[in-house]
Amino acid sequence: KAGVTQTPRYLIKTRGQQVTLSCSPISGHRSVSWYQQTPGQGLQFLFEYFSETQRNKGNFPGRFSGRQFSNSRSEMNVSTLELGDSALYLCASFQGQGAGELFFGEGSRLTVL
Amino acid sequence: AQSVTQLDSQVPVFEEAPVELRCNYSSSVSVYLFWYVQYPNQGLQLLLKYLSGSTLVKGINGFEAEFNKSQTSFHLRKPSVHISDTAEYFCAVSPNTGGFKTIFGAGTRLFVKA
Numbered sequence: 001k002a003g004v005t006q007t008p009r010y011l012i013k014t015r016g017q018q019v020t021l022s023c024s025p026i027s028g029h030r031s032v033s034w035y036q037q038t039p040g041q042g043l044q045f046l047f048e049y050f051s052e053t054q055r056n057k058g059n060f061p062g063r064f065s066g067r068q069f070s071n072s073r074s075e076m077n078v079s080t081l082e083l084g085d086s087a088l089y090l091c092a093s094f095q096g097q098g099a100g101e102l103f104f105g106e107g108s109r110l111t112v113l
Numbered sequence: 114a115q116s117v118t119q120l121d122s123q124v125p126v127f128e129e130a131p132v133e134l135r136c137n138y139s140s141s142v143s144v145y146l147f148w149y150v151q152y153p154n155q156g157l158q159l160l161l162k163y164l165s166g167s168t169l170v171k172g173i174n175g176f177e178a179e180f181n182k183s184q185t186s187f188h189l190r191k192p193s194v195h196i197s198d199t200a201e202y203f204c205a206v207s208p209n210t211g212g213f214k215t216i217f218g219a220g221t222r223l224f225v226k227a
Contacts, residue, residue: 004156031213040122042203042219043157056214090156094213101147102215104156 002027004093004105012111018079021108025072025093031055032074033102034066037088046089049074078110086112115140115206117218125224128196134189134221136204146187147205147215148178157203163187164209174198199225 005024013019025032034046045058049068066076072093078085088109092102120135138144145164149157161172168180178189187204201222207215 033215035217040219042119043217045214045216048213050213092157092215101159101162102149102157104149104158106154106156 004091004103006089006091006105006108008108009106010109010111012113013081014113015081015083017081018077019081019110020075020077021089021091021110023074023076023091023093023105025074025091026103029093029095029103030072031094032068032072033092033094034074034076035090035092036060037090037107038086043090046076081112083112086110115142115144115208115214115216117204117206117216119202119204119218119221121221122219123222123224125226126194127226129193131192132190132194132198132223134202134204134223136187136189136218138185138187138204138206140185140206140208143209144206145209146178146180147207148172148176148187148189149203149205149217151201151203151220153200160189160202194223194225196225196227198223 007022031050033048035043048056052068063079068074088107090107091105116139118137126132147162148160151157161170163170163180171177176191201220203220204218
C-alpha cells in the first residue's frame with residue numbers, strides 16, 4: 001500500500017509570493033490533516049479535512065487555506081508569504097472515523113527569502 | 114481544548130542506558146494519547162498509543178509508556194537505548210469525542226551517545 005505522498009519536497013519562494021502544496025493520502029483514507037513544523041515549536045495544527053469538508057481549523061491567519069478533492073487528495077495554499085512561514089509542512093492521513101494513528105508524509109520544506 | 118507539554122527539549126543518554134521522555138497533557142475531555150518518532154528528513158511514525166484499558170502500553174522498538182490519569186502524564190520509557198534511537202519524539206493527544214484534531218507537544222530530541 002502506497003504511503004502519503006507530498007509534493008514538492010523542497011521549494012524556495014520570496015516574500016509576497018504564494019505557494020501551493022499537495023498531499024495524496026493513503027488509499028481509502030478520507031481524512032487529511034496539515035501541520036506546520038518549526039524548530040522548537042513542534043507541530044502546529046493547521047486544518048483537517050474529511051470528505052471535502054473542513055472539520056477543524058487551527059489558529060493560523062487567513063493567508064493559510066486548504067481544500068480537499070473528491071479523491072481525498074488535498075492542497076494547502078499560503079498567500080503573501082512572510083519570512084516566518086519558512087517551515088516543514090507535514091500532511092497526515094487518517095481513515096476518518098474513531099481513534100487511530102495518523103500516517104505522515106515526508107513533508108514539504110518551504111524556505112521564504 | 115487540549116495542550117501537551119514535553120518537559121525536556123533534549124535528552125542525551127549513553128548507549129544501553131535507560132531513558133524516560135516526559136509528557137504531560139491537559140484536556141477538558143477524555144483523550145487518546147500517542148507517541149510518535151521522527152528520524153532526520155522523514156515524517157513522523159507511530160511508536161505507541163493509549164486508547165483505553167491497561168495503562169501500560171507497549172510499542173515498537175522496545176518502547177513503552179504508562180498513562181497516569183491523576184497526574185495527566187504519559188511518559189515514554191525504554192530500558193536500554195541504541196544509537197539508532199537517536200531521533201525526535203513527539204507526544205500527542207486527541208479528544209475521544211471525535212474531534213479529529215491531534216495536538217502535538219514541542220518534541221524531545223533524544224541523542225544516544227556511544
